[in-house]
Amino acid sequence: xxxxxxxxxxxxxxxxxxxxxxxxxxxxxxxxxxxxxxxxxxxxxxxxxxxxxxxxxxxxxxxxxxxxxxxxxxxxxxxxxxxxxxxxxxxxxxxxxxxxxxxxxxxxxxxxxxxxxxxxxxxxxxxxxxxxxxxxxxxxxxxxxxxxxxxxxxxxxxxxxxxxxxxxxxxxxxxxxxxxxxxxxxxxxxxxxxxxxxxxxxxxxxxxxxxxxxxxxxxxxxxxxxxxxxxxxxxxxxxxxxxxxxxxxxxxxxxxxxxxxxxxxxxxxxxxxxxxxxxxxxxxxxxxxxxxxxxxxxxxxxxxxxxxxxxxxxxxxxxxxxxxxxxxxxxxxxxxxxxxxxxxx
Amino acid sequence: xxxxxxxxxxxxxxxxxxxxxxxxxxxxxxxxxxxxxxxxxxxxxxxxxxxxxxxxxxxxxxxxxxxxxxxxxxxxxxxxxxxxxxxxxxxxxxxxxxxxxxxxxxxxxxxxxxxxxxxxxxxxxxxxxxxxxxxxxxxxxxxxxxxxxxxxxxxxxxxxxxxxxxxxxxxxxxxxxxxxxxxxxxxxxxxxxxxxxxxxxxxxxxxxxxxxxxxxxxxxxxxxxxxxx
Numbered sequence: 001x002x003x004x005x006x007x008x009x010x011x012x013x014x015x016x017x018x019x020x021x022x023x024x025x026x027x028x029x030x031x032x033x034x035x036x037x038x039x040x041x042x043x044x045x046x047x048x049x050x051x052x053x054x055x056x057x058x059x060x061x062x063x064x065x066x067x068x069x070x071x072x073x074x075x076x077x078x079x080x081x082x083x084x085x086x087x088x089x090x091x092x093x094x095x096x097x098x099x100x101x102x103x104x105x106x107x108x109x110x111x112x113x114x115x116x117x118x119x120x121x122x123x124x125x126x127x128x129x130x131x132x133x134x135x136x137x138x139x140x141x142x143x144x145x146x147x148x149x150x151x152x153x154x155x156x157x158x159x160x161x162x163x164x165x166x167x168x169x170x171x172x173x174x175x176x177x178x179x180x181x182x183x184x185x186x187x188x189x190x191x192x193x194x195x196x197x198x199x200x201x202x203x204x205x206x207x208x209x210x211x212x213x214x215x216x217x218x219x220x221x222x223x224x225x226x227x228x229x230x231x232x233x234x235x236x237x238x239x240x241x242x243x244x245x246x247x248x249x250x251x252x253x254x255x256x257x258x259x260x261x262x263x264x265x266x267x268x269x270x271x272x273x274x275x276x277x278x279x280x281x282x283x284x285x286x287x288x289x290x291x292x293x294x295x296x297x298x299x300x301x302x303x304x305x306x307x308x309x310x311x312x313x314x315x316x317x318x319x320x321x322x323x324x325x326x327x328x329x330x331x332x333x334x335x336x337x338x339x340x341x342x343x344x345x
Numbered sequence: 346x347x348x349x350x351x352x353x354x355x356x357x358x359x360x361x362x363x364x365x366x367x368x369x370x371x372x373x374x375x376x377x378x379x380x381x382x383x384x385x386x387x388x389x390x391x392x393x394x395x396x397x398x399x400x401x402x403x404x405x406x407x408x409x410x411x412x413x414x415x416x417x418x419x420x421x422x423x424x425x426x427x428x429x430x431x432x433x434x435x436x437x438x439x440x441x442x443x444x445x446x447x448x449x450x451x452x453x454x455x456x457x458x459x460x461x462x463x464x465x466x467x468x469x470x471x472x473x474x475x476x477x478x479x480x481x482x483x484x485x486x487x488x489x490x491x492x493x494x495x496x497x498x499x500x501x502x503x504x505x506x507x508x509x510x511x512x513x514x515x516x517x518x519x520x521x522x523x524x525x526x527x528x529x530x531x532x533x534x535x536x537x538x539x540x541x542x543x544x545x546x547x548x549x550x551x552x553x554x555x556x557x558x559x560x561x562x563x564x565x566x567x568x569x570x571x572x573x574x
Contacts, residue, residue: 059479061475061478061479081483084481085481085482085483086481087481088478088479088480088481089480089481091479092479092480093476093479093480095472095475095476097470097472099470099472099473099475099476100473100476101473101491101494101495102470102473102495102570102571103494103495103497103498103568103569103570103571104494104570105570112477112480112490113480113481115486115490116477116480116481116482116483116486116490117481144570144571145570146570146571146572164480170479
């Protein structure tokens with residue numbers, strides 16, 4: 001599937017152990033990742049899985065205990081302090097809580113990385129104005145961060161991150177503090193930036209929805225280890241590991257909640273919508289055709305340009321013959337069907 | 346008793362108090378500000394580079410400063426004033442008068458200011474510092490452009506507190522003939538039983554502290570961009 005493009009970031013056997021006074025915490029263990037130019041790479045995991053530590057290893061805000069991080073062919077551990085700072089100008093980062101300078105105006109915030117890079121003030125201001133236009137906040141140039149909404153703050157942070165023309169943009173839970181609508185608009189902006197400027201984006205999140213929305217590739221991290229990597233489609237359609245299934249089925253919440261009170265022994269299937277028309281009532285038709293109801297345990301679908309995308313989990317009737325008929329019916333409708341062994345109970 | 350001479354003296358000594366206070370504060374900041382910055386930078390989770398040598402060096406610098414600050418701050422000012430007389434003589438050539446008061450005041454206030462600066466700088470959001478690091482900012486840039494700039498309103502509040510405290514201490518300098526309103530209060534009010542003059546000097550001191558406080562608070566609020574509207 002993956003086309004041979006330039007490797008942007010290569011993470012090899014990275015481990016990170018935090019040594020405290022009383023206990024040591026192994027935050028990361030044997031992480032291997034290859035991120036290519038132009039990808040939007042999602043790194044998803046529950047809180048405490050080590051994803052924030054991992055993203056900080058990519059720009060050496062955290063120095064890995066073991067292993068190497070190679071960015072554009074350069075081993076970060078081999079760089080001097082000054083070279084590392086130069087390198088960081090190529091690896092921008094945005095944060096969950098925006099981390100803007102509260103005592104500076106929006107425009108001066110965007111000038112900040114340019115000042116650090118040693119640019120002339122006038123040139124920096126010119127560039128900052130262009131960037132404000134890109135993120136659609138030109139009229140807020142003179143405002144202070146405290147006067148902005150969360151979404152606007154993140155836009156300023158994105159403009160600031162882009163100021164030095166970075167090749168990589170790291171997003172650490174960049175949408176976690178935002179409401180769903182704002183999240184969507186920020187993700188759209190990130191996608192736009194990725195397409196227009198070819199910036200490789202790495203997105204850390206605990207929300208599957210974010211990954212589904214814009215990522216091309218995804219790595220699932222669980223307990224400091226990589227559980228699964230692949231294209232979003234691969235992982236979403238056929239999650240192999242427990243951690244992946246947990247995230248894919250429940251959108252990040254604990255599994256098992258829904259089915260707990262239901263009778264055990266019933267068969268559950270997961271169906272994935274990819275190419276069906278949104279206007280076709282597939283499940284309704286199936287129920288009518290088989291003359292038995294199926295219980296929808298989970299449904300997470302949306303209409304993207306007239307095509308249904310997403311997934312459902314159905315609990316099939318006790319009658320084996322009817323259940324088989326339903327599966328056959330769904331397969332006929334070109335849906336991915338997967339039997340779930342232990343979903344209920 | 347409220348003759349011209351007395352009034353002139355009160356005006357003059359008010360000026361002296363202001364001079365002692367402001368000069369001592371400036372000098373105390375010259376010493377205390379870098380100390381405060383050093384305390385923050387060398388602290389355990391400060392802006393240290395990764396190398397082990399720096400870790401040890403920082404730990405040493407931090408410990409030395411920390412102990413020094415605590416020792417100086419725990420010596421009562423009146424005693425420090427006496428202890429420092431030889432040093433004061435070395436610096437300004439004599440051990441009495443307004444200029445001689447400035448030396449012990451500066452030395453007593455510097456550690457206090459170091460702590461005020463330290464606590465102001467520690468208020469700066471760690472996330473913003475991390476953001477600056479992620480942009481490739483070095484330590485000097487982070488200190489100047491992030492720590493000091495972001496902590497500005499808090500630093501001004503601290504400076505107001507420092508000024509008020511130094512003003513209060515300056516009154517004690519009257520004991521060594523330091524001049525200023527404190528000197529007047531002791532000489533006239535205590536040694537000559539002129540309670541009215543003592544009351545006037547106290548009122549003048551209170552008014553000065555009030556004015557400083559109002560200016561400081563206003564300035565800090567005005568410069569704080571986190572407050573909207």
